Amino acid sequence: MLTGKTLCDFAELALKIGVNLQKGQGLEIVCPTEKSDVAEAIALKAYEIGAKIVRVRWENDKTDRINYLHADKDALCEVPKWYVDSKNYLLKNDFCYIAIAAEDPSAFKDVPEERLAAVAKARGKKLKKYFDEVMANGIRWCVISVPTEDWAKQVFPNRENPVEKLSEAIEKTMRLDKKDPVKEWRKHIEKLNVHAQFLNDANFEYLHFENSKGTDLYVGLAIDHVWISAEEKAKDGVPFVANMPTEEVFTAPHNKKIDGVVKSALPLCYNGQIIDDFSLTFKKGRIVDFSAAKGYGLLKNLINTDSGTKSLGEVALIGKNSPIAQSKILFYNTLFDENASCHIAIGQGYPTTVKNGENLSAKEKKEKGLNDSIEHVDFMIGTPDLKVTGITFDGKQIPVFRNGEWVI
């Protein structure tokens, strides 16, 4: 269970490997109210490392749901200035932040989709500047997860002690079962770097994804794209790991060079609701058709958010033998599920995934094919039989994945 020494190690990982908290720096923790023990452990450890101040932003799915259901719609969509200011405050004052993602995957299942979409859109618009800075590594951040009752019940329905089971699974994927988790993470980061290096050297023009589910998709890569793995450098030059766990190597697609059909491999949990068994058809980088056996309306709202949600901002490769994939658990949480399977993201591309991207103007980023949006939603496309072939600018075809695993 995430208590005692394990919780202490967990806090240390998030601070030392995750945000890489520096002496004298401020830290914000975004934490569900029911997990205050985790925020406490992180705060204590942070001061041990030398934090200047630790501030906690409390969240609660259940009161959020009540608001979604009953609040006046205009008031619900209003994003107060103090809220926007409180986010920008982090940037201005050189804070880093740790977000604890532990939502109940169906917390908002009875909320009308259009209310969820309206709030997401309003928030996205008002926080665009902040969001752009986060995406450009203007702040060091890290997302981690801890089990909550409602989430665990969805992952392990009809099982005894679901929280304990989910806790065990998270500890394994976080390498907390190892003697020295920080050291294990350093080794893991090195291993991922090898794959990123290979892809950067190859400088493919396209990746071709194929599987027996019907995926047949060409994803062109952005001009001057850079493949990134676990560890990134923030604008201040300090390395950090944004997602823990992470198994992915990812880059930016070219948003005018995506063609073909892609089928989802796992359900997507979006805005507290589930989209499943869906497919997207692309032509010249735009989604021109889509279908979903479950959550069609949600998918439609997502795609219609803005012009950037009709294209892709990320393509990520993960082998089927990664510890998360091996666990064979469907977590209903993108942090874990996206690390079990190759994925692509609808919406915003990371400026860091093109050379010198943090310093490019909006026009320059557009010319590279980097997608711009207020959304960034990952969904899983990797199956055990997935084939990925890299295509070079002179037409050479090089196998990257066969049967769902790296071949390099």
Ligand code: ZN
């Ligand atoms: Zn990703």
Ligand code: ZN
């Ligand atoms: Zn992503």
